[in-house]
Amino acid sequence: MIKITLPDGTVLNKNAGITGMEIAEGISSGLAKQSIVIELDGKLRDLSFPITKDSELKILKKDSDVALEIIRHDCAHVMAEAVQSLYPGTQVTIGPAIEHGFYYDFARDKPFTVDDLEKIEKKMHQIIDDEIEFKREVWNRKDAIKYFENEGEIYKAQIINDLPEDEDITIYRQGKWLDLCRGPHLPTTKHIGKSFKLMKVAGAYWRGDENNEMLTRIYGTAWRTDKELRTYLNMLKEAEKRDHRKIGKAMSLYTFDEEVGSGLPLWLPNGTVLIDELESLAKESETQAGYDRVKTPHITKGSLYEKSGHLSHYKDSMFPAMDIDGNEYYLKPMNCPHHHKIYASLPRTYKELPIRLSEYGTCYRYEKSGQLFGLMRVRSMQMNDAHIYCTEEQFKNEFLSVCKMYLYYFKIFGIEKYEMRLSLHDPEKLGKKYVDEPELWLKTEDLVRQALQDGKLNFVEIPGEAAFYGPKIDVQVWSAIGKEFTLATNQVDFAIPSRFDLTYIDKDGKDKTPLCIHRAPLGTHERFIGFLIEHFAGNFPIWLAPIQMVIITISDKFNDYAESVHKQLKANGIRANIDSRSEKMGAKIRLAEINKIPIMLIIGEKEVSENTVSVRRKFKGDLGSLKLHDFIENIKKEINNRLL
RNA sequence: GCCUACAUAGCUCAGGCGGUAGAGCACUUCCUUGGUAAGGAAGAGGUCACCAGUUCAAGUCUGGUUGUAGGCUCCA
Known part of the structure; x- marks a missing residue:
């Protein structure tokens, strides 16, 4: 009998060899369903790991951060199996979980293309639907190296070779396929669920060293639920809209x-x-x-950069020298x-x-x-x-x-x-x-x-x-x-x-x-x-905005007044444009909104007669009319204080 | 620099199998003079990134160059 201590202090007396899954089942069937992995004396283990001595046990459910990481890691394994079954001769290297997902690096003569991703994803769904068990085995180091060498998996053999002497060589089988892995894993592939998506292919150097050969990396994202996946993909879309390259073009920056x-x-x-x-x-x-x-x-003799150490420490980041009257000059x-x-x-x-x-x-x-x-x-x-x-x-x-x-x-x-x-x-x-x-x-x-x-x-x-x-x-x-x-x-x-x-x-x-x-x-x-x-997102505060405001005339009858407003704004150092196109006010407002102009000054009959401007601000809408003088004073304060 | 993909009008994009280009928005002109996110009509705009090659014929196929994107590596 061994003593198993749960996080709440409960001590269970169980036969040696009991697994985390069995303990979870003993507690409740609901817990057993939700369980993903266990933490045994601080170490993550499979649910099926036999517990042989007195231990502290924590059962981790699907909603834990660790579980998400394991889902992603398992997703990488399933992807590797899918790839090897679809593209025989491809070697596997490493495939960790990362923020938002996972990747796996493959060695293959012909790199993968985006078209391959669809096929791989389909195969992955198949493997997941087959509900294949992940089985842990401890191998002898030499046998493991020999096995992977025979399989033509030279990268895996190298990884094992470089593992610390005292570390167990653990192999995880999923059906016929197997991979070197520290684990832990989910009980079966089914636990991965369907909320994943292969995102992109990329080149990556073996062990991150640019002197090594280039492998093909496939990135994927994986989540607990479809809702989480959709939220993530949506977030990416929103982020793209903020991309400075897109906005920079749209705003002519x-x-x-x-x-x-x-x-x-x-x-x-x-x-x-x-x-x-x-x-x-x-x-x-x-x-x-x-x-x-x-x-x-902007340019300077090489001898100065020798003295400063730039030529011995920073030369790779400098433009090559130009020869001027027999002297080497560099751009600084x-x-x-x-x-x-x-x-x-x-x-x-x-x-x-x-x-x-x-x-x-x-x-x-x-x-x-x-x-x-x-x-x-x-x-x-x-x-x-x-x-x-x-x-x-x-x-x-x-x-x-x-x-x-x-x-x-x-x-x-x-x-x-x-x-x-x-x-x-x-x-x-x-x-x-x-x-x-x-x-x-x-x-x-x-x-x-x-x-x-x-x-x-x-x-x-x-x-x-x-x-x-x-x-x-x-x-x-x-x-x-x-x-x-x-x-x-x-x-x-x-x-x-x-x-x-x-x-x-x-x-x-x-x-x-x-x-x-x-x-x-x-x-x-x-x-x-x-x-x-x-x-x-291009919506600069007034003091920064390239175009701070646009004067919008309701009809071209008011263009003269608009001109005089423009002149006074300019005289106060305010950056303004006039939209005097023969368009309806609504169209002019829309254009200003799209161009992310923070302030619109609307001018019509009423404003001309009262010497005012009707102020509309982005995000705030119609703010009513103000005497031009008062408006200018207010806005100057805002600009000078660099308010957000 | 390396791997992969992409490059068509100012912008966003269509153009199965090769037969010399099209849409929406923006722009110009005319009509319209309209009160808080798109009024209507007409017009102008492209050596299809560049250079070669294959072909009777290349936006489309092949090679190269340049540029861009996502990674790797490196950095403000």
């Missing part, structure tokens, strides 16, 4: 041109308004925070070396520090063609850049005020979903990916960590994500379609100032090396605007 080159956006007048507004915001807050503005050239990927030169152009004393140099210059980075993505990943980018040179004592304060600056920006834009990440170096990559200063790395990382903790900011630590010259804080956000991006960044540079012989004369008359903070609270204008488009 920016465009790309084949003859200009990929990743090189052309900002149209409407989009340039957004850039200008962001710049004004940045200039305003940076002036207040004691920054000085500078301007530096970052502003730091230039700012360092500006710092070095004069002797500096401790009294001047901190020195804060800001620049809204364009940088150029060579991104591989496959990773360009609308405005979020481009090759020419305008940075909201600055470098702060300070003493070690000043560091914490400076670093935190930068963090506060981007939190201030986030508040203005109503950005609530973000994650701050402290990116640290990977000691194994010192001298390669990172400058070879092991002690300075640790010391600086500690300095940053301390600053964040003292500032009571929430953050997570990610090793191996630092910049080549120092640790950084990245602020991560997610695009409408769920891609993750770094929006703002705040980096410490401890190595470069000494390479550039940057010094200041300290109180004691001795030369010392300052610390340098790189910071870009608005990231690049391209990415920031791409993100804002999705964040607002």
Whole structure:
């Protein structure tokens, strides 16, 4: 007899070898029906797993998060079986559950196409309807390797070979088909249900290494119920509508041109308004925070980038050199070396520090063609850049005020979903990916960590994500379609100032090396605007909206008055258009709504005679009429305060 | 860069088997002068991404180039 303790403290005395399923059945038939898997002493096991010793047992039902993960994982297994039965000779590799679904990577001479997905899905339904049991077996390691090698499954054999020595090699059979798997699994394929869908095919490198062969990955999504599946698919559709590439086109914000080159956006007048507004915001807050503005050239000699370390650590992301009078020149990927030169152009004393140099210059980075993505990943980018040179004592304060600056920006834009990440170096990559200063790395990382903790900011630590010259804080956000991006960044540079012989004369008359903070609270204008488009779904607050309002005349009898209103709006710095087409008011309103123009000023007989405008706002509708003067004063307040 | 797919009017898209292009919206003109999400009519718009090849004939078939999309890898 063994003792089995349930989560509520109940202790059951049972014969050794009893299974989770049997215990569930003993409790209630309803529970047995709902049960998916058990947690035995903290480890997930199959319902059919024989319990042989005193244990703590938790029975997990279909509604648990774990169950959903297992449904997805099993779905991957069933897909693999379907694929191998339909396309003999295809090798299986790995097939995990992921957020929203699962994937499986296959090795096959001919990659799958979208047409294959339908056939595979049909076969999967068949396997699920057949209600096949998942059976766990523990195999001898050598036998397992031999088995998979004989089957021509070289990837599986390799996976087993690389498993830790002490780990059991478990095999799951589903009917005639079997796969190496840690488990656990559902009792039968029927438990997977029908709420899944194969989504897309993609290439993926074996073990995620681009030096390895390319496998074919099939992505699927799977849910507990059809309702959940439909909700998810619907969410994807809604997200597509927010896609900055779609809205950017519809609102004429920016465009790309084949003859200009990929990743090189052309900002149209409407989009340039957004850039200008962001710049004004940045200039305003940076002036207040004691920054000085500078301007530096777009191309520079290679020798400067040798000194900065860019050529040894960052060359892959730089456009190739151009030869000018026998010298190699590069397009600048970052502003730091230039700012360092500006710092070095004069002797500096401790009294001047901190020195804060800001620049809204364009940088150029060579991104591989496959990773360009609308405005979020481009090759020419305008940075909201600055470098702060300070003493070690000043560091914490400076670093935190930068963090506060981007939190201030986030508040203005109503950005609530973000994650701050402290990116640290990977000691194994010192001298390669990172400058070879092991002690300075640790010391600086500690300095940053301390600053964040003292500032009571929430953050997570990610090793191996630092910049080549120092640790950084990245602020991560997610695009409408769920891609993750770094929006703002705040980096410490401890190595470069000494390479550039940057010094200041300290109180004691001795030369010392300052610390340098790189910071870009608005990231690049391209990415920031791409993100804002999705964040607002194109419905920008008034201060940002490229076209703030449109004047709609009820008939062309009122065009003269409309012109005079337009003139007064312009004189007050308000961006307005007139819609004087020979159309009905309803049609004009509709067009303005579709174009996401926040305010409509309707003008007819009544407004002309009373010197008013009838105000209609997007999302709010008809707000009645106001004296033109009063309207302008109100709206100016809203614009100047950058209200949401 | 790698894998897969796609590229037709300003936008969204039709164009089984090869026979030199079509819709809706937008645009222009005319009629209409209408009070809070589509009034009517007519017209103009395309070297079917580009370059080769096959063919009597290519938007359609083949190859290449460029660009775009979804992934992988990499990053603000």
